[in-house]
Amino acid sequence: MILRDRTDNDFGHLVFAQNQRRRYRNVDVGFSHTRHAAETTLREAMDAATGAPPEDHYQGDEQGDPVDFFALIRLHGRRGGAVAIGFRSAGxxxxxxxxxxxxxxxxxxxxxxxxxxxxxxxxxxxxxxxxxxxxxxxxxxxxxxxxxxxxxxxxxxxxxxxxxxxxxxxxxxxxxxxxxxxxxxxxxxxxxxxxxxxxxxxxxxxxxxxxxxxxxxxxxxxxxxxxxxxxxxxxxxxxxxxxxxxxxxxxxxxxxxxxxxxxxxxxxxxxxxxxxxxxxxxxxxxxxxxxxxxxxxxxxxxxxxxxxxxxxxxxxxxxxxxxxxxxxxxxxxxxx
Structure with missing residues (x-):
């Protein structure tokens, strides 16, 4: 994930990986002065996270049932209600x-x-x-x-x-x-x-x-x-x-x-x-x-x-x- 700080006009990245309950948790954070640099750093961090053993991403505080992060879940309301969303595919x-x-x-x-x-x-x-x-x-x-x-x-x-x-x-x-x-x-x-x-x-x-x-x-x-x-x-x-x-x-x-x-x-x-x-x-x-x-x-x-x-x-x-x-x-x- 690429983030932009609109006040300082710099960029950051976040990498997520599954913990012991298969929940996606943040495992890496970085900041860069340009978007291109942030994208480059993000790719490197993602490669490192992908190659690491699964237990490296366990955080020791996992509780509850596993969560499918990529499932669409409507929490409440109709139009305008709170919705938790992820992406099932590139489409x-x-x-x-x-x-x-x-x-x-x-x-x-x-x-x-x-x-x-x-x-x-x-x-x-x-x-x-x-x-x-x-x-x-x-x-x-x-x-x-x-x-x-x-x-x-x-x-x-x-x-x-x-x-x-x-x-x-x-x-x-x-x-x-x-x-x-x-x-x-x-x-x-x-x-x-x-x-x-x-x-x-x-x-x-x-x-x-x-x-x-x-x-x-x-x-x-x-x-x-x-x-x-x-x-x-x-x-x-x-x-x-x-x-x-x-x-x-x-x-x-x-x-x-x-x-x-x-x-x-x-x-x-x-x-x-x-x-x-x-x-x-x-x-x-x-x-x-x-x-x-x-x-x-x-x-x-x-x-x-x-x-x-x-x-x-x-x-x-x-x-x-x-x-x-x-x-x-x-x-x-x-x-x-």
Missing amino acids: LMPMPCLICGDETTVRSHIIPRALIHAMKRPGRSLVMNRRGDTGWVECQSGAVDTRLLCERHEARLGVFDAYAVKLCKTIKREIDAGQLVIDVSNPEPGRLVAFAASVVWRYAASRSDLAPQRALGVYARRIERLLFYDEPFDPPLLVSLNAYRLDGPEIMNMGAYPHLYSELDRRFRRFIVCGVIFDLMLDNRGPPPPMATLTVNDRSGFTLFDDFPAKVMREPKLATALAAMTLPRRPYRRRP
């Missing part, structure tokens, strides 16, 4: 459900996997913007977080996901048929709005240490009430279509996680799935008049114009990501 570990406090959370795809696979062009990886960066990454099905929702509440969002998947499959069929003007049936527009809100909420929760209100403010609570309690909330949702390419003719499987996007003095929460652009407005002013025709709320059908291929993009983040793809990739170098 994300389950946490109490953000809605009901159930400990058995399940995998949540930020953007539904079925939607990505429905929209992807065969044989090509999905190109997504990297989280918290203007770079890019090739993947098959996007990001997953196992800390957000229990099975019951994830299944509730699955209803909205399934609606969006069915709608987007229709769009993909028309694109594959060469249609430039696509009429889309939208018999339950509220479900499409809820789908977009769920993607924005999932990403905000995943990116803000399980506190979506940090990214969405008061709208986090309103989205939760819409998704999980059927309370009315109808933020404007705009849907459009645009394919992306680099200098060559090949159309990319371009995707983007929810991010702030501004146009015509309005701000949107935008995400993209292989050319289908979802713009959710968490703004009381409504969409700007020139973009109002893209709004799908309360519309049983809408029309998309396949305006591809776009070589120059209006969004600086995505433009930077695409530009980076034209440069040689630097080899990964492990830190010493």
